[in-house]
Amino acid sequence: MAKMIFHCTHGREDPERATLPFVAANVAATAGQEAIVLCTIDAVWLGTEGGADGVESKGLTPLKQLYHELLANGGSVWLCGACTKPRGIDDSKLAKGAVIVGAAKVVEEIARGATPVAFA
Amino acid sequence: MQGWPADGGASGIATRRLPSFVAQTMMAGPAAGRLALELLDALGRLDHAALRATLASDVRMRALVPGGLVEDFGPAAVAARFAGWFGAQGRTETLEQRIDEAPGGRTSLVYRLRIVRGGDVRSVEQHAFLRASEAGIVRIDLVCSGFVPEPPRSEDAVEFDAGDLGCGTGLPQEFRRRLALIERGARLTVITSDASAREDLPALARLLGHRVAAVATRADGRTEIQVIREK
Helix, strand or coil, X not given: CCXXXXXXXXXXXXXXXXXXXXXXXXXXXXXXXXXXXXXXXXXXHHHECCCCXXXXXXXXXXXXXXXXXXXXXXCEEEEEHHHHHHHCCCHHHECCCEEEECHHHHHHHHXXXXXXXXXX | CCCCCCCCCCCCCCCCCCCCCHHHCCCCCHHHHHHXXXXXXXXXXXXXXXXXXXXXXXXXXXXXXXXXXXXXXXHHHHHHHHHHHHCCCCEEEEEEEEEEEEHHHEEEEEEEEEEEECCEEEEEEEEEEEEEECCEEEEXXXXXXXXXXXXXXXXXXXXXXXXXXCHHHCHHHHHHHHHHHCCCCCEEXXXXXXXXXXXXXXXXXXXXXXXXXXXXXXXXXXXXEEEECCC
């Protein structure tokens, strides 16, 4: 089983770029791989309570649904700590399953063999 | 976190006493010897109120410290000077203390303390000549070595309050620097309010080859991460 980190850098301001990493991560999780969506910059809002509501891109499953499917399939959602802090996002504002991590956590996973994936 | 003043140091909560030094004591008089002992005891505990209680109302202190000569008049000022040097945080260890008679009816007081505070360890030695009456210490003439940094020992529980430093504001770098300050086998305890540090610092510790001893949430809601330096 491989571990993959799907990088998501956009929030609801660009629904397509926000949704595609979750689409790909969900495929990986469905295929029995370890899938992590790493949200940075405005994508961190997607990991907050209600943050994925109404984020939809034509032709793609609504993001909120993908988010919950990813977790149900064993995937993870990580939010960059350097990006959440200036946006005032703390543990109390997180959606279920989201975790705030820093760069060292990501570096450790990659050093252990995780594959970073830029999908949008 | 309290810093180190240019001419002084930190405050202790507990002092490890040496085996009895009373046999070494040649008191210039009962008052002087008793007061010297009380001052040392108060200093070791960093009990500034108790230290002030050893001082007479007309006490005068002259102290030669690395930053220059300082003079203080009255118990409030003298006690405040010691408080400024030693502060109110950390732990002290008494490495040496000695009380002797000195010429001119004075009492010689020598002490060397090791202070562990917030990840920093300092040693200081002060030599003082005291003159006392039944009312208290009336004169202190003191020379100070300055608060000299030294590496922590493995038995030191070194604590680093990182505040809200985070991944984007230098926490990983400061964490690594603090680990490098302690000896192999020593424990570094980091207290942080940063949300990502709970995952990040253990990851960084592992990447650097150190061992994560514990991760816990404190009563104040902040995260405490204990790391043992392994290499």
